[in-house]
Structure formats: C-alpha cells, structure tokens
Amino acid sequence: MxxxxxxxxxxxxxxxxxxxxxxxxxxxxxxxxxxxxxxxxxxxxxxxxxxxxxxxxxxxxxxxxxxxxxxxxxxxxxxxxxxxxxxxxxxxxxxxxxxxxxxxxxxxxxxxxxxxxxxxxxxxxxxxxxxxxxxxxxxxxxxxxxxxxxxxxxxxxxxxxxxxxxxxxxxxxxxxxxxxxxxxxxxxxxxxxxxxxxxxxxxxxxxxxxxxxxxxxxxxxxxxxxxxxxxxxxxxxxxxxxxxxxxxxxxxxxxxxxxxxxxxxxxxxxxxxxxxxxxxxxxxAAPPPHAPPPGAIRVISERLTNKAGRERVVTCGAEGRRSLSAAPGQGESWREAWRRLGRGDGLVVEGAEVRETGLGLTAASRVRPWP
Ligand SMILES: C[S@@+](CC[C@H](N)C(=O)[O-])C[C@H]1O[C@@H](n2cnc3c(N)ncnc32)[C@H](O)[C@@H]1O
CATH class of the missing domain: 3.40.50.150 (Vaccinia Virus protein VP39)
Incomplete structure (x- = not known):
C-alpha cells in the first residue's frame, strides 16, 4: 500500500x-x-x-x-x-x-x-x-x-x-x-x-x-x-x-x-x-495507445481572483495557453474539484463557455481529473 x-x-x-x-x-x-x-x-x-x-x-x-x-x-x-x-x-x-x-x-x-x-x-x-x-x-x-x-x-x-x-x-x-x-x-x-x-x-x-x-x-x-x-x-x-x-x-x-x-x-x-x-x-518510449481526451488541459499558474470574486487560472492545452475561470457560487458538480485545483494539475473540461478572456465554467460544465 x-x-x-x-x-x-x-x-x-x-x-x-x-x-x-x-x-x-x-x-x-x-x-x-x-x-x-x-x-x-x-x-x-x-x-x-x-x-x-x-x-x-x-x-x-x-x-x-x-x-x-x-x-x-x-x-x-x-x-x-x-x-x-x-x-x-x-x-x-x-x-x-x-x-x-x-x-x-x-x-x-x-x-x-x-x-x-x-x-x-x-x-x-x-x-x-x-x-x-x-x-x-x-x-x-x-x-x-x-x-x-x-x-x-x-x-x-x-x-x-x-x-x-x-x-x-x-x-x-x-x-x-x-x-x-x-x-x-x-x-x-x-x-x-x-x-x-x-x-x-x-x-x-x-x-x-x-x-x-x-x-x-x-x-x-x-x-x-x-x-x-x-x-x-x-x-x-x-x-x-x-x-x-x-x-x-x-x-x-x-x-x-x-x-x-x-x-x-x-x-x-x-x-x-x-x-x-x-x-x-x-x-x-512510444506514442501512448490513447491521445489526451479533447478538453485536456494543465494548470500552469497560481489562482487569481478579480474584484467581482471570479477566480481564474492559466492553463495549457491543445489550443495553447488559455485562461479558465469560474464565477463564485456556481457549479455544484465541479465546485469541489475547482476548489482543490492547483498549479500543475491536469484536468478535462467539457461544456465550458468561450469568454473574451478564455474559457469559463458554467453550471452545465463538467470537470474531471486527467491523466
Ligand atoms: C542535486 S543532486 C540530486 C539528488 C537526487 N536525485 C535528488 O533529486 O535529490 C545531484 C546529484 O547528481 C549527481 N551528479 C551530478 N553530476 C553528475 C555526473 N556528472 N555524473 C554522475 N552523477 C552526477 C550528484 O552526485 C548528486 O547526487
């Protein structure tokens, strides 16, 4: 063990x-x-x-x-x-x-x-x-x-x-x-x-x-x-x-x-x-049998909070560097995963909205750890 x-x-x-x-x-x-x-x-x-x-x-x-x-x-x-x-x-x-x-x-x-x-x-x-x-x-x-x-x-x-x-x-x-x-x-x-x-x-x-x-x-x-x-x-x-x-x-x-x-x-x-x-x-040694799933990203920054309380991390994925943010109080299903998220963590995000500054999690989004 x-x-x-x-x-x-x-x-x-x-x-x-x-x-x-x-x-x-x-x-x-x-x-x-x-x-x-x-x-x-x-x-x-x-x-x-x-x-x-x-x-x-x-x-x-x-x-x-x-x-x-x-x-x-x-x-x-x-x-x-x-x-x-x-x-x-x-x-x-x-x-x-x-x-x-x-x-x-x-x-x-x-x-x-x-x-x-x-x-x-x-x-x-x-x-x-x-x-x-x-x-x-x-x-x-x-x-x-x-x-x-x-x-x-x-x-x-x-x-x-x-x-x-x-x-x-x-x-x-x-x-x-x-x-x-x-x-x-x-x-x-x-x-x-x-x-x-x-x-x-x-x-x-x-x-x-x-x-x-x-x-x-x-x-x-x-x-x-x-x-x-x-x-x-x-x-x-x-x-x-x-x-x-x-x-x-x-x-x-x-x-x-x-x-x-x-x-x-x-x-x-x-x-x-x-x-x-x-x-x-x-x-x-060789390409893995499965490619990273669509939506796989890695957190490469600390967590930042704006004046309205919206939290944001910078991530890196197939689309390059993008920010991922979440408004306070939303997202029953992913709130706990978001709270624990830190620099270096990998995750797969589905159903995020495209915002001016990157991706935003909504109540309908899904988040799971990766790999
Ligand atoms: C910073 S320590 C790292 C030790 C351990 N791997 C760690 O992560 O704490 C660097 C190690 O590399 C070894 N080292 C440095 N240059 C080396 C070389 N040219 N050939 C073999 N070992 C070397 C040192 O003896 C030392 O044990």
Missing amino acids: TPPLDAALRGHTRALLSLWRPDRAGPPDRLTHQELREVAQAVKRLSAGLSGERTKAGRDYLGTEDGRTAYLLHFWPVSYAQTRAALQLAGLRPPAGGGRVLELGAGPGPGAMALLDEGWGELHCGDRNPDALLSLRALTRDRASTFLWDGEAEGGALPPGELDLIFASHVVSELWKRAPDRIERRLATLQRLLGRLRPGGHLLLIEPATHALNAELLTLRDAAAAADLVITAPCVPQGPCPALAEGVACHAATRWTPPPLTEQLTRAAFITKDAPAFSYLCLA
Missing part, C-alpha cells in the same frame, strides 16, 4: 536524522538548538551555491561533510515530496510486479525511496558519489541496487536489460552545465536512454523551478519535440511549448505539510515556506 505523503515523510526524516547522527543521542524528529545553528548554516551555503550563479551545481558537493549534511537534512525531504508529486501528475503507476527502474544521479536516495513507496519494484540507482549511494542503500534498507555512474561520460556504463521507467531528478541541469551545446548533449543522452525502455515505458525528469532552469528544461522539451520524441507530461501539445514562446514558466508544486525537521530548517535558514515548486518532463 502507498503510504500517505506526510506520514511517510515524518518516518523518513527520523531515519535521516539517525543516519546523520549515528553515535549521538538527540530528539528523533528534529535538531537540537546547537545542531540547528550549524545545519542551518550548511543549508544556507548549499542553497546559495545551487541558486543564482549556481556555483556548486555540477560540483561534488555531496563529497563534503557540509554538503552531505545540508542535502540529507534539508534537500532530501523536498526531493522525496517532489518525486511523489511528479509521478502522480504524470500519471505514472508501476506495472504489475512493480516494474524495473533506472535512476540516474540518485544521490542519497530521496527519489529511490519515493519510487519504492509508490510501489515501483526493482530499482537500479547510479551516481558518481559512492558515499551518497551508501546513504541510499542504508535509507532504503538495501531495497535498491547501486552502481557508480558518470553522467558526462559518453554512454557511461548502465546495468543491462529493458526498463519500465528511467528517472533523473535535479541532475540533468548539472550535466555539461557550462557547455554551449549542453541542450544538444542532454537531448542525445535522452535519446540513448529512451532506447532502453520497454514499449509502454517512460523517462521522467525533475528539475528546479527557478526561471532560468525552468526555461532550460522547456528548451530541452522543445528540442525533444522537434526530434519527434513523445512527450506525455506536463504537456498536451506536442509542438513548441506555448509557455516558453511567451517567456513564462511552466512548473508544478507539491502539496505537503512539511515534517518538523523541514519546518525547523526553513525557519532557521530563511528559506521560503511555499510548497516546493519543481519543473518536470515526462517522455514515452
């Missing part, structure tokens, strides 16, 4: 703390005041190195005690929550028996743990950092196998055999980071990896949601579309990305209640308390 996100995270943060302080006593689910002071500094340093100029991206920051501490105690729970959200938003469920998964740049295992919790079976996790892989093995209790992998080495050795899912989270943007032809190199890597999938298999990437890295992933997405690769999420259109063309972002957010450890560190390191946003892209 899939454990609920928040409960699972509370358990995993206890395991992270005991892995981080194996020989010291301390509260099982949070840091002591003294520990918090030190760890918050490490989190600030790594956050600064992975944003803006991204001076630490592509470097072996997990190979330092400072970087390992910050990653295990702060970034791990965020990546775990993002992986579970991305799998759900992309509609990826394990095949009978759990399927076979390759994870690249797996680090200390937040993605591996999320995949296991979501019911995926045989996991093969690669990274260039052997200590991170030891942490992954410890945290997953050896339910994943690991191998050393160098993402920038052409055709870096991978375990043999066909795969149901290939997953890489917060790693593709670190490959060839400064090379002018990085998009072409990353695309060639994706094409090689897609050749390893079973029919019906998928390749899922997660990346940060910052403006520059979101645009870089959308550029890779457009290069994939131009090379006729099959994009299954977050996009409905297979042609050029409407958001990228207009210079706006397309990313998703995970909804969670941060575990006590994350609450503590978010406060102490002055990190935004917003739900951790992320970019993602899902490609398929």
Whole structure:
C-alpha cells in the first residue's frame, strides 16, 4: 500500500536524522538548538551555491561533510515530496510486479525511496558519489541496487536489460552545465536512454523551478519535440511549448505539510515556506495507445481572483495557453474539484463557455481529473 505523503515523510526524516547522527543521542524528529545553528548554516551555503550563479551545481558537493549534511537534512525531504508529486501528475503507476527502474544521479536516495513507496519494484540507482549511494542503500534498507555512474561520460556504463521507467531528478541541469551545446548533449543522452525502455515505458525528469532552469528544461522539451520524441507530461501539445514562446514558466508544486525537521530548517535558514515548486518532463518510449481526451488541459499558474470574486487560472492545452475561470457560487458538480485545483494539475473540461478572456465554467460544465 502507498503510504500517505506526510506520514511517510515524518518516518523518513527520523531515519535521516539517525543516519546523520549515528553515535549521538538527540530528539528523533528534529535538531537540537546547537545542531540547528550549524545545519542551518550548511543549508544556507548549499542553497546559495545551487541558486543564482549556481556555483556548486555540477560540483561534488555531496563529497563534503557540509554538503552531505545540508542535502540529507534539508534537500532530501523536498526531493522525496517532489518525486511523489511528479509521478502522480504524470500519471505514472508501476506495472504489475512493480516494474524495473533506472535512476540516474540518485544521490542519497530521496527519489529511490519515493519510487519504492509508490510501489515501483526493482530499482537500479547510479551516481558518481559512492558515499551518497551508501546513504541510499542504508535509507532504503538495501531495497535498491547501486552502481557508480558518470553522467558526462559518453554512454557511461548502465546495468543491462529493458526498463519500465528511467528517472533523473535535479541532475540533468548539472550535466555539461557550462557547455554551449549542453541542450544538444542532454537531448542525445535522452535519446540513448529512451532506447532502453520497454514499449509502454517512460523517462521522467525533475528539475528546479527557478526561471532560468525552468526555461532550460522547456528548451530541452522543445528540442525533444522537434526530434519527434513523445512527450506525455506536463504537456498536451506536442509542438513548441506555448509557455516558453511567451517567456513564462511552466512548473508544478507539491502539496505537503512539511515534517518538523523541514519546518525547523526553513525557519532557521530563511528559506521560503511555499510548497516546493519543481519543473518536470515526462517522455514515452512510444506514442501512448490513447491521445489526451479533447478538453485536456494543465494548470500552469497560481489562482487569481478579480474584484467581482471570479477566480481564474492559466492553463495549457491543445489550443495553447488559455485562461479558465469560474464565477463564485456556481457549479455544484465541479465546485469541489475547482476548489482543490492547483498549479500543475491536469484536468478535462467539457461544456465550458468561450469568454473574451478564455474559457469559463458554467453550471452545465463538467470537470474531471486527467491523466
Ligand atoms: C542535486 S543532486 C540530486 C539528488 C537526487 N536525485 C535528488 O533529486 O535529490 C545531484 C546529484 O547528481 C549527481 N551528479 C551530478 N553530476 C553528475 C555526473 N556528472 N555524473 C554522475 N552523477 C552526477 C550528484 O552526485 C548528486 O547526487
């Protein structure tokens, strides 16, 4: 059974703390005041190195005690929550028996743990950092196998055999980071990896949601579309990305209640308390048996409310970017779905009215989740 996100995270943060302080006593689910002071500094340093100029991206920051501490105690729970959200938003469920998964740049295992919790079976996790892989093995209790992998080495050795899912989270943007032809190199890597999938298999990437890295992933997405690769999420259109063309972002957010450890560190390191946003892209080995249903769209903005109380989200679908709005107090059948709708969600809308500014839901409209 899939454990609920928040409960699972509370358990995993206890395991992270005991892995981080194996020989010291301390509260099982949070840091002591003294520990918090030190760890918050490490989190600030790594956050600064992975944003803006991204001076630490592509470097072996997990190979330092400072970087390992910050990653295990702060970034791990965020990546775990993002992986579970991305799998759900992309509609990826394990095949009978759990399927076979390759994870690249797996680090200390937040993605591996999320995949296991979501019911995926045989996991093969690669990274260039052997200590991170030891942490992954410890945290997953050896339910994943690991191998050393160098993402920038052409055709870096991978375990043999066909795969149901290939997953890489917060790693593709670190490959060839400064090379002018990085998009072409990353695309060639994706094409090689897609050749390893079973029919019906998928390749899922997660990346940060910052403006520059979101645009870089959308550029890779457009290069994939131009090379006729099959994009299954977050996009409905297979042609050029409407958001990228207009210079706006397309990313998703995970909804969670941060575990006590994350609450503590978010406060102490002055990190935004917003739900951790992320970019993602899902490609398929072959076109899926069914095209997205007519009316399938993806929410790509926050919810906005005008003075009259009409709520609006920006969506992306076969018609490109369009707004979808709803007047207050209408629509018995879809009101609850509308209330819960957030950035990144997919939905199918039928029977909407065409308004000057986009589509409007009416009492007769129907709304259902997609995929
Ligand atoms: C930001 S961490 C992401 C870890 C984990 N996937 C997550 O989502 O939290 C980037 C990971 O990619 C690995 N990495 C970066 N460049 C790499 C390369 N050229 N070859 C192999 N691994 C690499 C790092 O060691 C690190 O584990």
